[in-house]
Amino acid sequence: MISHDPAEIRIPGFDILDWHSITHADRPLVDDHSAAVLQDAIVELTLLRSPAALGDGLADLHAMASLLAQINAWLPIAVATARSQRHSWAEIASQLEIAPATARRRHRDYLTSTCPDRALVDPPSS
Numbered sequence: 001m002i003s004h005d006p007a008e009i010r011i012p013g014f015d016i017l018d019w020h021s022i023t024h025a026d027r028p029l030v031d032d033h034s035a036a037v038l039q040d041a042i043v044e045l046t047l048l049r050s051p052a053a054l055g056d057g058l059a060d061l062h063a064m065a066s067l068l069a070q071i072n073a074w075l076p077i078a079v080a081t082a083r084s085q086r087h088s089w090a091e092i093a094s095q096l097e098i099a100p101a102t103a104r105r106r107h108r109d110y111l112t113s114t115c116p117d118r119a120l121v122d123p124p125s126s
Contacts, residue, residue, distance in 0.1 A: 026094050041067055076110035079103070083111060 045063040046054050053059035075096075082092050093103040 026091075027097060028095060038067070076107055079107045080111055080114055084115070084117075 042060060042063040043054065045066060046059050049062070050059055079092055079096075083089075089100040089104050093100040096103055098106075
């Protein structure tokens with residue numbers, strides 16, 4: 001069985017205690033990797049919901065709209081997780097391609113309702 005616990009993952013030359021130093025793009029990317037993952041997700045969702053419609057344009061549109069709606073439902077959770085890991089509003093906003101104040105305003109209600117640490121919602125300096 002494959003473990004997804006970061007403490008159990010061993011990568012030569014990588015100190016697991018330094019996992020916050022992992023770098024990634026500071027903005028969303030539209031590339032071949034994203035396209036491949038999304039294409040697989042569209043096919044899989046279509047096969048789960050209406051296998052006979054695989055290749056049908058409306059079935060593809062349904063799958064895409066459903067995945068987009070699911071992502072939009074999960075974004076506040078991802079923002080809350082990023083804030084709980086002490087990522088700044090500027091870093092979060094960069095990933096969402098919006099201003100930090102806009103990110104904070106859009107996600108304040110969710111954070112306020114789910115996060116006991118008020119400093120993560122409206123920190124004095126981030």
